[in-house]
Amino acid sequence: MRKPIIRALAAATLLVFASLAGQSNAQVDTARIKASTTPANAGQWMSYGRDYSEQHFSPLKQITPDNISQLGLAWFGDLAEKGGSYETTPVVVDGTIYITSPWSKVYAFDAKTGKQLWKYDPQVAGAWAVNLCCGIVNRGVAVWKDKVILGTLDGRLVAINAKSGKKVWERQVTDPTKQLSITGAPRIADGRIFIGEAGSEFHQRGYMAAYDVDNGKELWRWWAVPGNPELGFEQPELAMAAKTWSGEWWKTGGGGTPWDGILYDPETDLVIFGTGNGAPWPAEVRSPGGGDNLFTSSIVAVEAKTGKYRWHYQAVPMDSFDFDNTSPLATADLMINGKKTHVVMQAPKDGVFYVIEAATGKVVSAQMFVPTGNWLTGFDKDNNWKPILNPDSNFGKTGKGWFIVPFQTHVWNPMAFNPNTGLMYIPTRYASYGMVAEAGAKMGNQLLSINLQKKPDMPAPKLEGGGAYLTAWDPINQKEAWKSSDGSGNSGIMTTAGNLVFQGTGQNNFSAFRADTGEKVWTTDAQAGIAGGSASYSVDGEQYVAVVAGQAGRGGYWAPNYARLLVYKIGGKAELPPTVTYTPPVLNPPANYGNAALLANGEKHFTEHCASCHGVANGRPVSSLFPDIRYAAALNSPELFKAIVIDGILQNNGMVSFKKMLKPEEAESIRAYVVTLANDLKTNPPPPQFGPGGPAGGRAQGAAPAAAAPAPAPAPTTAPAQPALHQ
16 A cells, blocks of 8 residues: 655654554554654655645755765656646655656556656547647646546546556546636545646636545536526535626636645645636626626635635736646745744746745735735725725726736746745746737637737836746745746756755756855756756655656757656766757748738638747747648648648647638638748848847846835846746
């Protein structure tokens, strides 16, 4: 039997499920013990955030700034899936490492030797890619006793035998007829699996649910937004929520999908999670006449056993900016005004760092952790710190559009809290984005009601210090302790008791910083970008650091990538194979063809059906996860282009058939339009614009009016980062 998962870590006190000598598994499943020094299972990384606190903190301290120069590669494991986004954080239990790859596949490796033990493929159909908002991704697994629990892109929960890799049970937990998916890592406590789903951009209605780990049976479900009032409400608080909506919001689903940002808090026995944005994005379109639109863009707490509502804090009422609160959460015991306070913390997309009492939902403090924000003017502290919205930012109502500041400040990449330094380490992006509301407008097949072809009726703001960087934040005093432009806004973080912070940096590096000062003390070439978090564990007295590298590699933003699990230790001597020289694809489009009407029709259908994956902004692809079709050989062959777009010959690779949505002549108009884009690129290639945190430039530039209580301004960087439209 497997050792059960760690029960909790709360500052100096650790409550755990532990394997105790002489006890049966039945006994340790219900035993809670306290440890005041080195916690039990310190050498393991037993869940997504290591333990229930989700601090991404390892109590191991063998590796320090003094000896990290000796840190070398112990072993690596090649991963077969290329071209997708590896967002997994390793889970390490009883000497085995479990990671996931795109298409929800699971690998198991021996944590000491690197031997691959097994691989499980849930056989997600390639055609399901059309139902995904933001990439073919999976962030990891949960382990409970002898089971590995996986959520799949097509909305299934799967239990896998941890030793053999064989499926134990499988259950469809989303409606397969709807565009819902699971991309986040499940959490487990007391035999209950907690997981939400993604799909707000497809006008779905979000929910958090609990399932029995023994068979996948649903135990409870908590809906994030109200449905049609005529059909009744599934839970009492939805009647309260319905009063904050107007119009016929249920016809657009409402949104609020809790696609990430989940934790179980054993001190309160609550599941605390973040909910997604509203659907469509502009509040005035989805809920004409206003209203806060509960429970979108909120932090919510429910009872773990029953799913009964306990409290919520809505971070962004009437959200129009994709400011969901599905960013990571973490709990800790902080000394607030001389009193130990058990809090939950979050640093989400809206740029505000929140400190909230975990038991009650009472906000302790809220403060911008980037220099400015123009979506609010302050907080109503007498009303539990409710934000005071800037009326000019309601672009759905004003009709002028708006450059929102900040934008995508911190999305899903793990942040980390170090109880020794008292600092939270946050991958940070400081940027703006222009939005113009238009009811019914699409981004690909996503009904956002945002017209991507239009710009706001105002100049883009000029952001002082815009860009991507690593922030060390003091949550008690709500101020920046240090920041490093050598860090990244697009890569997960892990911190250790050895006074270190680990993060993927640049395009292909893995680096370590001093946790107290931010000094970069180590870096190594990972040969691919790192998006997920790392983990630290020990075997036979040696501390290891594990991370998955699998983003676009050398040769450019959309180059093919290596994909590997990399494991380091002091004195590691392994070496990666030499990199293969990248040969860029040849840009060889045919001559432009077609009249203005054909090209206009092609642009329309491209925007509706293709742009979310293959779009171009400011001369660059909107995503590194999908091919830049300006280089596609099929542009030279109408027959091949039709075979791909209409007949679906690449469906197994995730390029689905659009036969139900497009006529052959409409597909041909798309080819004509893309040919013009390819020839424009050939004539006017954009200059390199890579900043410290990745690709930069584009619309995410400018400066904004100061928000209430701004954080200290960081030093200027060379270029602001270009975040993706949604992640």
